[in-house]
Amino acid sequence: xxxxxxxxxxxxxxVTMKWVGPGEGAQPDGGRTTDSPNTVAPxxxxxxxxxxxxxxxxLQPEYADAARTQVGFRATGKLDMVQQTxxxxxxxxxxxxxxxxxxxxxxxxxxxxxxxxxxxxxAGKPILDFAAADEFFRAAKEAGFTRPLNGYGxxxxxxxxxxxxxxxxxxxxxxxxxxxxxxxxxxxxxxVRDHAKEQGWLDxxxxxxxxxxxxxxxxxxxxxxxxxxxxxxxxxxxxxxxxHWDKNDPVEAGIREIFMTLKWSAxxxxxxxxxxxxxxxxxxxxxxxxxxxxxxxxxxQWAEMHKGVRGRLQWHLAALHGYQFFDLDGRxxxxxxxxxxxxxxxxxxxLPRCREGxxxxxxxxxxxxxxxxxxxxxxxxxxxxxLEGVSAQIGLNKNERPAGFMADEAFREECIARIVKLRG
Numbered sequence: 001x002x003x004x005x006x007x008x009x010x011x012x013x014x015v016t017m018k019w020v021g022p023g024e025g026a027q028p029d030g031g032r033t034t035d036s037p038n039t040v041a042p043x044x045x046x047x048x049x050x051x052x053x054x055x056x057x058x059l060q061p062e063y064a065d066a067a068r069t070q071v072g073f074r075a076t077g078k079l080d081m082v083q084q085t086x087x088x089x090x091x092x093x094x095x096x097x098x099x100x101x102x103x104x105x106x107x108x109x110x111x112x113x114x115x116x117x118x119x120x121x122x123a124g125k126p127i128l129d130f131a132a133a134d135e136f137f138r139a140a141k142e143a144g145f146t147r148p149l150n151g152y153g154x155x156x157x158x159x160x161x162x163x164x165x166x167x168x169x170x171x172x173x174x175x176x177x178x179x180x181x182x183x184x185x186x187x188x189x190x191x192v193r194d195h196a197k198e199q200g201w202l203d204x205x206x207x208x209x210x211x212x213x214x215x216x217x218x219x220x221x222x223x224x225x226x227x228x229x230x231x232x233x234x235x236x237x238x239x240x241x242x243x244h245w246d247k248n249d250p251v252e253a254g255i256r257e258i259f260m261t262l263k264w265s266a267x268x269x270x271x272x273x274x275x276x277x278x279x280x281x282x283x284x285x286x287x288x289x290x291x292x293x294x295x296x297x298x299x300x301q302w303a304e305m306h307k308g309v310r311g312r313l314q315w316h317l318a319a320l321h322g323y324q325f326f327d328l329d330g331r332x333x334x335x336x337x338x339x340x341x342x343x344x345x346x347x348x349x350x351l352p353r354c355r356e357g358x359x360x361x362x363x364x365x366x367x368x369x370x371x372x373x374x375x376x377x378x379x380x381x382x383x384x385x386x387l388e389g390v391s392a393q394i395g396l397n398k399n400e401r402p403a404g405f406m407a408d409e410a411f412r413e414e415c416i417a418r419i420v421k422l423r424g
Contacts, residue, residue, distance in 0.1 A: 116128050116129075116130070116133055116156070116157045116158065116192065117129070117158050117159050118157055118158065118159040118160045118188055119159070120173055120176070120177055120184070120188075122176070122177065123177065124173075124177035124178075124179045124183070124184060124187055125187065126187055126188040126191050128188075128191060128192070128195075130195050130199075133201075134199055137196075137199065137200075137201040137202060140202060141200075141202065145202060146202075147202070147311075148202060148203040148204060148205050148236070149202050149203070149204050149205070150204075150205045150207065150313065151204045151205055151206045151207055156204065156206055156207075157188060157189070157192065160173065160184065160185070160188055161173075161181065161224060164208055164209055164210070164220075164221045164224065164239075165217075165220040165221055165223070165224055166181055166220070166223065166224055166227075167220075170184075170224075181224075181227055182227045182230060182231035183231065185227055185228060185231045185232045185235075186231045186232050189232040189234070189235050190232070193234055193235075203236060204236065205236050205238055205264060206235055206236055206237050206238070207237075207238065207239050207240070208221065208224070208225055208228070208237045208238065208239050208262065209221050209225075209239030209240070209241055209258055209262070210239060210240050210241070211240060211241045211242075212241060212251075212254075212255065212258070213251070214251070215250050215251050215254060218251055218254035218255060218257075218258065219254060221258065222254060222257050222258060222261060225237060225258065225261040225262060226261055229261055236263055236264070237261075237262050237263055237264075238262045238263055238264035238265055238266065238284070238286075239258070239262055239265065239266065240265075240266040240267075240268075240288055240313070241255060241258070241265070241266075241267065241268075242267050242268050242269045242270075243255050243256055243258075243259050243265070243267065243274065245273050245274075245277070259277065259283065260281060260283075262283070263283065263284060264283065264284035264285070264286060264310070265278070265283060265284075265285060265286065266286040266287065266288045266311075266313055267285065267286070267287055267288070268287070268288055268289055269397065270285070270287055270309075270396065270397050271396065271397065272396055275307060275308045275309075275396070278308070279308065284310045284311075285308065285309055285310055286309065286310055286311040286312060286313065287304060287309055287311075287312050287313075287397075288312065288313040288314065288315070289313070289314060289315050290304075290312060290314065290399040291314075291399045291400075292314060292335070292337065292350040292353065292354055293353055293354075293357065294353045294354070294356040294357040294360065294408045295357065295401050295408055296354075296357060296399050297312075297314075297353075297354045297355075297356075297357025297358050297360070297361065298356065298357035298358070298359075298360030298361055298364075298408055298411065298412075299357075299360060299364070299390060299394060299405070299406075299408065299411045300394055300398070300399050300401075301357065301358075301361050302360070302361055302364040302365070302387070302390065302391070303390060303391040303393075303394035303396075304396070305361070305365075306368075306387065306388070306391040307391060307396055314354070315335055316335045316336050316337070317336065317337060317338060336348065337350040337351040337354060338351060356408065357408070359412075360408060360411060360412050360415075363412050363415040363416060363419070364387060364390075364411075364415050366415070366419060367383055367387060367415045367418050367419050367422075368383075368384070368387055370383070370419060370422040370423070371383035371384045371387070371418070371422060372384070374422055379418070379421050379422050380422065382418070383418040383421075383422060386414065386418065387415075390411070393405060
């Protein structure tokens with residue numbers, strides 16, 4: 001189907017709604033996972049209808065405008081155990097991740113070591129080895145990813161400047177080549193753009209900031225962002241942070257300049273002002289770290305998408321802060337939706353909850369698409385009013401279930417009943 005959610009942060013998972021291939025959507029007969037850890041809800045809807053909606057073979061043109069939302073989990077790069085398991089099976093780590101992300105996630109934020117290491121000759125011509133990156137993007141597409149990959153930590157370019165600022169590395173290249181950083185950006189990213197187009201890479205959202213706090217840091221980041229915007233405007237730059245429009249201190253003023261310079265921003269706290277500013281200035285707005293429940297990925301994400309949020313990122317796919325089977329070690333609680341052992345991947349209960357939510361989002365998007373096609377009919381108008389009512393009941397940035405809001409399964413059943421009616 002056409003819709004989705006994005007994840008932006010180290011080790012995140014994105015969800016972008018899409019039509020999925022056969023077998024990706026349906027669960028075994030007998031029940032669906034709920035937010036109760038050990039409870040299986042009875043199947044209260046048509047299994048065949050579920051199969052029809054979740055396993056449509058291709059994105060239909062009339063639904064293409066709904067393919068706006070990405071959803072996924074953040075994932076760190078040093079996943080040694082996961083990588084060893086993947087390589088022992090003769091597969092790329094992304095293929096392993098794809099198995100645990102199905103059926104809901106259609107994008108990925110991860111830090112696998114696919115950074116293009118940049119070297120420049122005396123004339124400033126970039127020397128790039130694309131072999132590892134080509135393998136990565138082939139594997140990503142084979143695993144079923146269809147939406148942009150978020151480059152927070154990778155994939156991306158390394159060695160041209162120091163992270164989010166020009167830094168000593170960038171100044172060194174300027175001195176050695178006699179070319180300013182803007183010109184070097186155009187040369188390097190031009191070569192990347194041409195190769196990516198030739199090889200059919202997925203688009204990459206390049207992270208250029210991560211919750212800046214200090215004025216000097218903000219200024220240095222803005223300096224580099226503006227060089228990207230002017231000299232390499234095809235690079236899809238963005239970042240994760242929060243912006244305040246009613247504060248006038250220098251740091252907040254600088255962060256507002258970040259918002260105005262980047263193409264996309266992933267915000268944690270977000271308000272209607274943020275949406276209005278994004279619309280006014282042609283920016284894409286994403287959200288991150290909004291919860292790991294079925295409601296958060298389902299009805300809440302529908303409400304956010306309907307209000308104009310383009311995607312969502314969630315911490316975390318596999319990050320561990322200690323021994324994953326002992327929660328009393330005094331460390332930060334583990335937020336991973338998968339763990340691993342000698343036998344391989346061990347999903348936590350958070351993963352099926354998020355998957356169920358992503359499916360709820362699919363049903364809501366399917367209903368909206370059908371209702372829009374039959375707008376002006378009693379059934380079409382009633383379905384539109386139902387989904388708009390859900391969005392109105394769930395306030396912006398309200399990622400906890402409102403008092404009195406229907407249960408997750410009830411939300412899906414309400415969508416399904418209307419889909420059946422619209423299909424006649």
